[in-house]
Amino acid sequence: MSDKSWPLWEVFIRTRNGLAHRHVGSVHAVDATMALHAARDTYTRRGEGLSVWVVPSNAITASDPADKDMMFEPTASKIYRHPTFYDIPDDVGHM
Amino acid sequence: MTETPLFQYTLRLADTALILGHRLSEWVGHSPVIEEDLAFGNMGLDLIGQARALYTYAGAIEAKGRDEDALAYLRDAGDYRNLLLVEQPNGDFAATMVRQLLYAAFAHPYFEALSGSKDETLAAIAAKAAKEMAYHVRHAAEWTIRLGDGTDESHARAQDALDELWPYTGEMFEADQVERALIDTGIAVDPAPLRALWSKSIEDVLAEATLARPRDGHMQSGGRSGRHSEHLGHILSELQFLQRAYPGATW
Numbered sequence: 652m653s654d655k656s657w658p659l660w661e662v663f664i665r666t667r668n669g670l671a672h673r674h675v676g677s678v679h680a681v682d683a684t685m686a687l688h689a690a691r692d693t694y695t696r697r698g699e700g701l702s703v704w705v706v707p708s709n710a711i712t713a714s715d716p717a718d719k720d721m722m723f724e725p726t727a728s729k730i731y732r733h734p735t736f737y738d739i740p741d742d743v744g745h746m
Numbered sequence: 747m748t749e750t751p752l753f754q755y756t757l758r759l760a761d762t763a764l765i766l767g768h769r770l771s772e773w774v775g776h777s778p779v780i781e782e783d784l785a786f787g788n789m790g791l792d793l794i795g796q797a798r799a800l801y802t803y804a805g806a807i808e809a810k811g812r813d814e815d816a817l818a819y820l821r822d823a824g825d826y827r828n829l830l831l832v833e834q835p836n837g838d839f840a841a842t843m844v845r846q847l848l849y850a851a852f853a854h855p856y857f858e859a860l861s862g863s864k865d866e867t868l869a870a871i872a873a874k875a876a877k878e879m880a881y882h883v884r885h886a887a888e889w890t891i892r893l894g895d896g897t898d899e900s901h902a903r904a905q906d907a908l909d910e911l912w913p914y915t916g917e918m919f920e921a922d923q924v925e926r927a928l929i930d931t932g933i934a935v936d937p938a939p940l941r942a943l944w945s946k947s948i949e950d951v952l953a954e955a956t957l958a959r960p961r962d963g964h965m966q967s968g969g970r971s972g973r974h975s976e977h978l979g980h981i982l983s984e985l986q987f988l989q990r991a992y993p994g995a996t997w
Binding site for chain 2: 678679
């Protein structure tokens, strides 16, 4: 038996129509078809899903946590980007 | 003979589902990877769910006060009517997957047909079971393909399992007098016409798996009339232990 471990896949599930797929975890599987089975068997046991995506983990390009300051710090001071400074007329109601 | 054909028929379906469900449950905690552990648990629970619905209905037909637990836990091996195929030992991973494929590829079209039964309760149970068995077919087929068309060792193990289990497949397509009467009245499914469909779906998988279809030789039979292999007694000794040792125990 080979000791080589199976590739890792990231699992995304859409819970209800109209909502986007959300990352729920990962599974090991030999290929895409089996990854879909594993995702179904691992993450939809309580009726969570209507649609499942699996993506090879190594296909994801991620930001480096060490770049956190450069990547995300500059936005902290730009509070004007949050649409919280507008007066909403009462007639508009709940937005 | 006080048992009605409908009671016997429902009990046969229930016993097959329970025993195979129990067999799959034996893998839980022992699977090669956690993903398959969950897959076996899921498939086992599908089958045990089918068994529960069928036992409950059988108890209602019999009308002697036996509920699903009484039928599952308080009958001895000779009273069980499951197919011999499903009581065969799990063996290795390949043997369990091949057994699951051989049964599910039969059960899926069988339950689809039964969902058109004139008996509304059986039809409803079958409609739910058909969807469950469709996934079992797909999962077991994908694994069989990968094992057969995998390494030399996985191929050899899958072929051994196929050769070993093949003689138990003929029983699925038998219909005795009990079933014949129900088939004629549109309640039970005649399994014989499903054989060509089953053969085709099995052969398609085997071709992709580079596995050889065994020849149809002598077929084992007897589960429907209570003549079982030695394995069933061992299954029941574990499955029934709690209710035998602590009658009426609940949790």
